[in-house]
Amino acid sequence: MLDLRFVVEHLDEVRASLSRRGAVPPGFDRITELALSRREAILAGEARKRAVNEASAGFAKLPKGSPEQLAARAASRALGEEAAAFERAQKAAEAELEDLLLRMPNMADPSVPDGESAEQNVEVRRWGEKPSMAFAPKEHFDLGEALGILDFERASKLSGPRFSVLWGAGAAMERALVQFMLDTHVHDHGYTEVYPPFMVKAEALRGTGNLPKFEADLFKIAGEGERAHDLYLIPTAEVPVTNLHAGEILDDATLPRRYVAFTPCFRSEAGSAGRDTRGLIRQHQFDKVEVVHLERPEESEAAHERLTGAAESILQRLGLHYRVVLLCTGDMSVNSRKTYDIEVWLPGQNAYREISSCSNFGDFQARRAGLKYRPAGDSKAKPRLLHTLNGSALAVGRTLVAIIEQYQQADGSVVVPEVLRPYMRGLERITR
Secondary structure (H helix, E strand, O other): OOOHHHHHHOHHHHHHHHHHOOOOOOOHHHHHHHHHHHHHHHHHHHHHHHHHHHHHHHHOOOOOOOHHHHHHHHHHHHHHHHHHHHHHHHHHHHHHHHHHHHOOOOOOOOOOOOOOOHHHOEEEEEEOOOOOOOOOOOOHHHHHHHHOOEEOHHHHHHHOOOOOEEOHHHHHHHHHHHHHHHHHHHHHOOOEEOOOOOEEEHHHHHHOOOOOOOHHHOEEOOOOHHHOOOEEEOOOOHHHHHHHHOOOEEEHHHOOEEEEEEEEEEOOOOOOOOOOOOOOOOOOEEEEEEEEEEEOHHHHHHHHHHHHHHHHHHHHHHOOOEEEEEOOOOOOOOOOOEEEEEEEEEOOOOEEEEEEEEEEOOOHHHHHHOOEEEOOOOOOOOOEEOEEEEEEEEEHHHHHHHHHHHOEOOOOOEEOOHHHHHHHOOOOEEOO
16 A cells, blocks of 8 residues: 555656556545545544533533533533544545555556556566477376376366366375475575465455455355354465564564465456466466565565575476566556566467566555564664565466476476476376
8 A cells, every 4th residue: 555645745756657557546636635634624623622621621610500601511512523523524534545545556666667468578588498399299288187197177076167186296296396495495595484374354465455456356255143254265375474464563683574385375266267267377276385575675676686586496496498577567466566477488388477476565565564663773763664575486386387398298298307306206207
């Protein structure tokens, strides 16, 4: 959420930034009017309360039951009613302002290119080479089903479309990837592993910006009466991990906080009808290893590069060809001020597909969630908002897809990347 005072004092700058994103919300031009109305209601209400207190203090000086005292009481009562009316006006203005701010996207970093869609994203770098194949590569679902490691038919019988069952070496590779990703981030990059709940309150989703805008993409827990739960299944570990310190003031000496977490993720994919209906690319339930940073503001830009590089190191050790793109204003999430997407090459699709988004949110989420720290050297210093960052490190199912497609062989088998073999009891190749 953007800072109200900043928005009011820099209205044209904010409007220009949101216009770059094509996301100036309805009612934006009422912000100044609402902020002024709120301030006037506060001042008028406080003045009436002071007058009530002064009148009350004078009651004792008037003869009990006298016309003067009765008149003073009536005047005091009228002032109290006016104070209450101004308080209601203040709360109404605040509610409308909060609704506007909650629906307003973050301001894009000046380095972010303008654009309306993924077509305007800018490629930053590539790693490795596309695998050379002397045969027509297949897509992962055809290969996986032929090898007996992917089963969509039985998953549909159990849960409906956009679910999968992994068998044998497929299940083993999913588990191996999770452990490999966690080990790499903990041992090589110094992250602290955390295992959070998979269900969260609405406040946690508001803290990361998933509510109110993206409620249609969430799964809410059903129940009635005593069994009713105001909980949602998490769309990503970003939600619980970012909110671990919600409402806290952290000691500067404990910063930065860098966490890595494995969780299943749950998304209704409400806005993706007809997209990637086959395979593992777009599922209602999928595994992901996520990293979250809580950083000092002056260090978040460098941390963004570090976070992205750590995610890239997973693909490099797996030997998977990929590229990094800087998202344009029209392709970023509403929370992000700057995002790198890591896109892995899928020979079966003859295309790059996103496998990780690495974003710097600035203080956008921290303001919603109340994430603060006290600068070192002054115990009386005013707490400052932290900067939050997060990224997939990586989407496990999509990494499995990339391995199946990039390591496929002419006979339909799939070579297991060398770094995963110790996690898979030495298996070198997946065959039927």
